[in-house]
Amino acid sequence: MRKTKEYQHYEQYLLRGALKKNGCQRIRYVFTGINRETGIERPFFIELVLVNPGLSPSKPVIGIPQDELVSPSQSYVLVKAGSYGKHPQQYKKFYALKDFLRQKGQAAFKVGNCIFGTNALVGSVVVGQTDLSAQPELDCSAGSISWELRFEHKVGTAPLFKKNNTVWIANGVKTLFSGVVRMAGLEYSVAPKKSFGYADRYWGPDAVAPLFHVSSSNLVSMISGNPLLKSCFTIGGELNGQMKAFLMLEGEQLSVRKCWFLEKWTEVHACSKTPADADGEKLHWTVSIHKKNIVVDIDVFCPTSEMIFQGNDLFQRGRQEMHTASGGSGFGEIRIYKKVRKSLELLEDARIESALCEYGIQSKDALSE
Secondary structure, eight states: OOOOHHHHHHHHOOOOGGGGTSOEEEEEEEEEEEETTTOOEEEEEEEEEEESTTTSSSSOBOOOOTTOSSOSOOBEEEEEEEEOSSSOEEEEEEEOGGGEEEEGGGTEEEETTEEEOSSEEEEEEEEOHHHHHHOGGGOSOSEEEEEEEEEEEEEOOSOSEEETTEEEEEEEEEEEEEEEEEETTEEEEEOHHHHOEEEEEEEESSOOSSEEEEEESEEEETTTOOBOTTOEEEEEEEETTEEEEEEEETTEEEOOSOOSTTSOEEEEEEEEEEEEETTEEEEEEEEEEEETTEEEEEEEEEEGGGSEEEEEEOTTSTTOEEEEEEEEEEEEEEEEEEEETTEEEEEEEEEEEEEEEEEEESOTHHHHO
């Protein structure tokens, strides 16, 4: 994918101005690896998160004592990595801003032993039982994960949302990864054609809440039976109360966004829990988009046993917390229609695999009902 100067700006952006002391930023990569012994696929994620890093540049401030109202605010740089799938797990390491470096010559970020480059990721996270005892706010597994990866963004977007110092850009809706991941004593190969990678970046005064997101580049046509190698999509929000969408069908970008306020565009989305069956409980993401002469319907399921459930602080909203569910082994179906007069012509009906699925809301009960 050709990188314009504007795209490079977003690749190298770090919190600045008021956001440095009153904002958060996330740089995220999701991909699939294959166990070298069993051949079983497993989805992985690597994230770099900054929260109010300028408030405490010399040491990370992670938890807020119960007897404090709002101050001191949290301030840290976080490297988070792990896997979805059966027995999901994640590992976390907190740093201070002083430990975070921008390698200008290489256009890369370095924190601890982790490097986040424009086409390479190298690093590791090790969490011991003593770390969990000393820092219960880590809320993660004990163990280790390491990675040596190269990647190439094949399909990306301009900012899908940009307003009031808040930006979401899916710079790698389809990203090819290669390399190796080692986790819990096992080794996983990452091959470009089987990585089904995704990358995005977000920054703003606070995290997105409520949160709804689903994306995939692993699509197989149910009409022809062939993999759709030039197709991918990402749908996310709720940003400013609206959903944002990007869809590419075999190299052609379909207009499924509301570009101006008079445009006829409607969408309905929801996430709900399905009754347990032989495969256990699942969460179900549904999306229906109607715009001009295009209709898109998406159904994605993800087993709750293969997801990570956790609480995430809403940094600028006092002591409020958003409860999130995230998984990388979503599956389902996408149907794309073209409106022809008063009827619908089916353009594609495809099976979705390796979908990244996220849902977050302030009520913990909404995820367990």
